[in-house]
Amino acid sequence: MSSKAQSAKRKVNIAFAVAIGLVALAVVAPVITPYAPDAIDLAGRRAAPGIAHWFGTDDLGRDLLSRVLYGARVSLAIGVLAAALTVALGAGIGMVAGFAGRWIDALLMRIADAVLAVPRLPLLMIASVIVRPSVPLLILLVAAVSWMETARVVRAEVRSLVTRGFVEAAYAMGTRPVAALWRHIVPNVVPTLVVATTLAVGRSILLESALSFFGVGVQPPTASWGNMLYQAQATMATEPWLALFPGAAILISVLTVNALGERLNAARN
Numbered sequence: 412m413s414s415k416a417q418s419a420k421r422k423v424n425i426a427f428a429v430a431i432g433l434v435a436l437a438v439v440a441p442v443i444t445p446y447a448p449d450a451i452d453l454a455g456r457r458a459a460p461g462i463a464h465w466f467g468t469d470d471l472g473r474d475l476l477s478r479v480l481y482g483a484r485v486s487l488a489i490g491v492l493a494a495a496l497t498v499a500l501g502a503g504i505g506m507v508a509g510f511a512g513r514w515i516d517a518l519l520m521r522i523a524d525a526v527l528a529v530p531r532l533p534l535l536m537i538a539s540v541i542v543r544p545s546v547p548l549l550i551l552l553v554a555a556v557s558w559m560e561t562a563r564v565v566r567a568e569v570r571s572l573v574t575r576g577f578v579e580a581a582y583a584m585g586t587r588p589v590a591a592l593w594r595h596i597v598p599n600v601v602p603t604l605v606v607a608t609t610l611a612v613g614r615s616i617l618l619e620s621a622l623s624f625f626g627v628g629v630q631p632p633t634a635s636w637g638n639m640l641y642q643a644q645a646t647m648a649t650e651p652w653l654a655l656f657p658g659a660a661i662l663i664s665v666l667t668v669n670a671l672g673e674r675l676n677a678a679r680n
Contacts, residue, residue: 429667451473455468455472456469475639478657486619501607504523523558523563565607572595610669616668620640624637
């Protein structure tokens with residue numbers, strides 16, 4: 412194995428280990444945190460990071476480490492579930508467009524172009540202000556404005572595959588179109604979907620964080636990394652730890668899944 416290949420493999424392993432670590436911390440948060448995320452201690456409010464509170468406390472005396480770990484449950488869940496729904500929706504539309512062709516392809520791609528033409532974050536903010544979404548509804552909203560890239564990539568992949576010799580041979584042997592799609596085309600699209608999913612996780616985390624930062628995403632007292640940043644806006648100069656730790660969590664998680672997606676894409680190509 413060449414040194415370049417070894418380096419790429421090492422980076423994939425590191426990114427995968429960090430991703431597993433983030434998920435594990437979120438899962439075991441109730442076990443490893445000594446404080447409840449919503450436990451108020453007005454006597455210990457705005458305490459700097461120390462032995463009692465490793466990440467400090469907020470303006471209500473709540474332990475910031477607990478809130479970051481519990482916030483990981485919400486932010487990562489939204490990222491993963493919204494990404495899964497995004498890829499499922501985009502893959503379905505892309506496969507139908509690429510396989511059916513003609514006017515169906517044109518119609519679906521023009522719909523994708525129309526949604527892409529609308530700025531994503533302002534659209535989500537308007538929708539969130541109107542419906543004040545719960546976490547499940549927020550997942551649906553994020554997926555509803557994020558499926559287009561996956562649909563276009565899958566559509567191009569399917570259009571390429573239907574002209575390959577093994578698909579034409581399947582038709583010559585009497586295989587029905589739907590059976591050819593499931594047996595010969597879908598398995599070859601799966602690697603593309605794996606890469607698309609990892610990249611979609613990062614985008615979904617950023618969208619949730621942005622919405623919560625502007626106060627229209629996950630609502631308090633439920634902790635998410637985005638609404639922790641929102642609550643820290645007024646005190647960033649005097650209590651920077653309130654923004655530092657949730658911001659670092661967002662940065663690490665997004666960089667990790669994006670690095671994983673890029674390395675998987677490089678390995679696929």
